[in-house]
Amino acid sequence: MSLDAFIAERQGRWGALEAAIKTAKRGRLRNQSASEIEQFGLLLRQTSSDLAIARRDHPDAPITEYLNTLCARAHPLLYRGRAWRIGAIGPFFATALPRSFRAAWPYIVASLGLMVIGFIAGWLAVDLRPDLRASLVPPSLFDEMARGQIGTGVQDAPFAAAFIIQNNIRVALICFAGGILLGIPTALVLLSNGWMLGTVAAAVQLGGYNYQFWSLIVPHGILELSVIVISGGTGLMLGDAILRPGQLRRGEALARVAVRAVMLVLGAASLLIIAGTLEAFVSPSSLPDGVKLAIGGTVGVLLYSWLLLAGRQPGRRRVPWFDRPAETPA
Amino acid sequence: MNSSQLDTISVKTSDNVTLGYSVAGLGSRLVAQILDNLLAVPLTLVALLLYGAVASVFVTGSEGAGFADAGAGFFAGFVYFGYFFVAEAVTGGKTPGKSAMGLRVIRVDGSAADFGALAVRNVIRVVDVGVVLVGIVIMFFQPQTRRLGDLGAGTIVVRDRAVVSLAAAVAPPPIILRTPDAGPPIDGLDRIGGFERDALRVFLSRPGLSPKLRADLAADIAKRLLDRLGLPPGAPERLWPPELFIERVYLQLVQLYP
Numbered sequence A: 001m002s003l004d005a006f007i008a009e010r011q012g013r014w015g016a017l018e019a020a021i022k023t024a025k026r027g028r029l030r031n032q033s034a035s036e037i038e039q040f041g042l043l044l045r046q047t048s049s050d051l052a053i054a055r056r057d058h059p060d061a062p063i064t065e066y067l068n069t070l071c072a073r074a075h076p077l078l079y080r081g082r083a084w085r086i087g088a089i090g091p092f093f094a095t096a097l098p099r100s101f102r103a104a105w106p107y108i109v110a111s112l113g114l115m116v117i118g119f120i121a122g123w124l125a126v127d128l129r130p131d132l133r134a135s136l137v138p139p140s141l142f143d144e145m146a147r148g149q150i151g152t153g154v155q156d157a158p159f160a161a162a163f164i165i166q167n168n169i170r171v172a173l174i175c176f177a178g179g180i181l182l183g184i185p186t187a188l189v190l191l192s193n194g195w196m197l198g199t200v201a202a203a204v205q206l207g208g209y210n211y212q213f214w215s216l217i218v219p220h221g222i223l224e225l226s227v228i229v230i231s232g233g234t235g236l237m238l239g240d241a242i243l244r245p246g247q248l249r250r251g252e253a254l255a256r257v258a259v260r261a262v263m264l265v266l267g268a269a270s271l272l273i274i275a276g277t278l279e280a281f282v283s284p285s286s287l288p289d290g291v292k293l294a295i296g297g298t299v300g301v302l303l304y305s306w307l308l309l310a311g312r313q314p315g316r317r318r319v320p321w322f323d324r325p326a327e328t329p330a
Numbered sequence B: 001m002n003s004s005q006l007d008t009i010s011v012k013t014s015d016n017v018t019l020g021y022s023v024a025g026l027g028s029r030l031v032a033q034i035l036d037n038l039l040a041v042p043l044t045l046v047a048l049l050l051y052g053a054v055a056s057v058f059v060t061g062s063e064g065a066g067f068a069d070a071g072a073g074f075f076a077g078f079v080y081f082g083y084f085f086v087a088e089a090v091t092g093g094k095t096p097g098k099s100a101m102g103l104r105v106i107r108v109d110g111s112a113a114d115f116g117a118l119a120v121r122n123v124i125r126v127v128d129v130g131v132v133l134v135g136i137v138i139m140f141f142q143p144q145t146r147r148l149g150d151l152g153a154g155t156i157v158v159r160d161r162a163v164v165s166l167a168a169a170v171a172p173p174p175i176i177l178r179t180p181d182a183g184p185p186i187d188g189l190d191r192i193g194g195f196e197r198d199a200l201r202v203f204l205s206r207p208g209l210s211p212k213l214r215a216d217l218a219a220d221i222a223k224r225l226l227d228r229l230g231l232p233p234g235a236p237e238r239l240w241p242p243e244l245f246i247e248r249v250y251l252q253l254v255q256l257y258p
Helices: A003-023 A034-057 A062-078 A086-103 A105-128 A130-136 A139-146 A157-181 A184-207 A210-243 A250-281 A289-309 B026-058 B062-091 B096-100 B115-123 B125-130 B134-141 B148-153 B166-170 B194-204 B211-229 B242-256
Strands: B008-012 B018-022 B103-107 B155-159
Touching: A003 A034, A003 A062, A003 B166, A034 A062, A062 B018, A062 B166, A086 A105, A086 A250, A086 A289, A105 A130, A105 A184, A105 A210, A130 A184, A157 A184, A157 A210, A157 A250, A157 B026, A157 B062, A157 B115, A157 B125, A157 B148, A184 A210, A210 A250, A210 A289, A250 A289, A250 B115, A250 B148, B018 B155, B026 B062, B026 B096, B026 B103, B026 B134, B062 B115, B062 B125, B096 B103, B103 B115, B115 B125, B115 B148, B115 B155, B125 B134, B125 B148, B134 B148, B148 B155, B194 B211, B194 B242, B211 B242
Parallel strands: none
Antiparallel strands: B008 B018, B103 B155
């Protein structure tokens, strides 16, 4: 078929496909009816086949470039993952998040290990080097202990909560994002968080304020540290995918892990809103220490029953945009 | 295709047809980034002003003011980075800056970037922007101009604009003629037809031929045409310069077979 005849015979459908691309709003075909979408698929397949013919018969003709661009613009409109919908939030927290938490356990254990190493190192540093104590622990803590009260009575608790929540979300996201740099920043964040907790805990232990101190830490700390450990785990997942991609190319291994990891870290980071609220309103409040510890214990039991037990029934309530079918290696 | 292999990615579709996407270059990516900053930075400043107004009304003590001040920095960061995430999630991979530059985020398999992929590339943006220049340096050395966030999310930024319009692609290429005059009628044109007309059009529309090469080719074609037309040895057409002869044959053929 000559080029002119080829174009004359088929340009109608190309124009129709071009018009259909223009009606797609915001990169989606959502506003189109089922029959229009079916028609779109038909047009795209026909135009793809025209592109294949044009490539073979007229490789240098401008029409080949035109058809390629046309198909390239139409293809992502039709081929896409399931859309994110507000209704998927429920199943995500009910099943998908606990499942990916359990699937990520080796990384989360490693993340916890790093934090524990930091904690022990911090504790030992304060314990063994009294001369460095003043530079390792905020001096105000010793003042407060000398006055017989630590960390009580935060003014403007809502702003404290906002500050704490935002800071912790920032730390969680940095833990995840640091995974792209082989997880090195992630490991540093985990070690330094463990270190800070260790130094303060050791100083409080020396000052004899154990019970009061833990009543200040535990109500929010279980939730907050768990989220930081989970976030650290997601960062380590990325780093591990880069270092040990297995049969895949590094980029593919990374991208495959990253989407699951980011949903885990975003889901976990949303818990920080609860943690920050507890930290600003409950931990420094004048409630009896026993009540505070009880609140912390309850939060911890709820958190881990959810993370370890929810969504164990196989196949129930899958989250369409999250539980993607396993992709076959290219 | 004009573009080299380096700045296109090939995607094999489920219809077993290979699509070529042209990858956005570092320049257009940076211009898009600057355009987005023209929106994101004022947005962040406005959000900070609102935050400050709320804080000045509700903060009561010095400790609260400290928290409010420290929180303001984080808040600004969330608004700034949130702009890119929300803009990409709402538009399916085109922030206003990318849209202005005709760029779009897709996944490397050619499908649309979904929520998860956009979340990954926008959280990792913190590293790309936050660690000095790392995103730009990686984009400079990465053959497909992907930054760390793109590598993590399996996405790529491509040109989304129609390069060739249908009208331009369908229009016949311009004919290079020296004389627009069809000349005296040539005998024997009924022996050739549309095929020869198309072949002559290809020859006459070829740009960039050196004059010597064009003359050589024309002499060769004219010789074959003269034989095909069966013109007698003494015919005046045999004395015309070959290029003139070809042009006249073509112009008369177009009249015969429009």
